[in-house]
Amino acid sequence: MQYRRQRALTLAFALAGFAASALAYPDLPARMATHWNASGGVDGTMSRFAGAFFLPALTVFVVALMLVAPRIDPRKRHYEAFRGVYEWFVAGTAGFLAYVHVLVLAWNLDYAIPIGQALAPALAGLLYACGVLLERAKPNWFVGIRTPWTLSDDTVWRETHERGALAFKLAAVLALGGLLFSDYALVFALAPTLLAAAYTVAYSFFAYRRREA
Incomplete structure (x- = not known):
């Protein structure tokens, strides 16, 4: 089975949430x-009950959606170019949750x-x-920076994703600021993420306009 290690890790993370909840349940508050x-x-x-099992259930739901997406995407052949990275990302998402x-x-x-x-x-x-x-994602309908402009032009997709990769890596570095400034930890986490997302959307628009000019 292809991507066996990634799938096994994803499953382990998904089940870990349920196992942890089952063990902790008797001692959790009402x-x-x-x-x-x-x-x-x-x-x-x-x-x-909801607090103990909502996130594990959400993890299963999110993972299921992420694994189904490459099968139903009209451009599913493009996933083969980055499928390995994608499978690791699914596992990482499950691990994060x-x-x-x-x-x-x-x-x-x-x-x-x-x-x-x-x-x-x-x-x-x-x-x-x-x-x-x-960095690796090729044009598709489910994964990446999917704006009307990236989905309409493969060159805009490529340029936007190159910029987006740098923006999100920078956001990752800035998010670590929460370790140093505990009172603003969530601000350090959320602000760079929102800025990176807004920047990539805006960049895709202007990149498309530039190509249309």
Whole structure:
């Protein structure tokens, strides 16, 4: 079976969330903290069952969508050029969600975890992986920077993804700032991500306009 290692790792991460929840379930509070604001304060809760199993279920759903996408994409033949990197990215996404879930469980088990700081390196890793994936991604309908302009012109796709790869790798480095400035950890995580996304969308528009001129 092709990509066996990546699929095995993806499955392990997906199952790990359920296993961790099952082990921790008896000791979890009736209402679980599941969302934190930019200053690290809790601003969202769920029932124990929902809090324990929502993220593992979401992980399975997200992974399933990511694995189905190459099969149903009208341009699925393009995936072969970056399929190996894509499979590793799927595994990395599952790992990221599993890590977030473990942090949520640990916090609700009264471990003093600074959520923002703990998330910073994992998010930085995911952003860097996004950059690597963007470098390799060929035109398709599901993966990458899919704007009307990149989907209309393969050259615009290539140029935008080259710029996008650099932008997301830079965002990954900036996200690590949350390790140094704990009070602003979520700001360091979210602001560079949003800026990188906005930059790539804007770049695709102007790159298309330039080619049309």
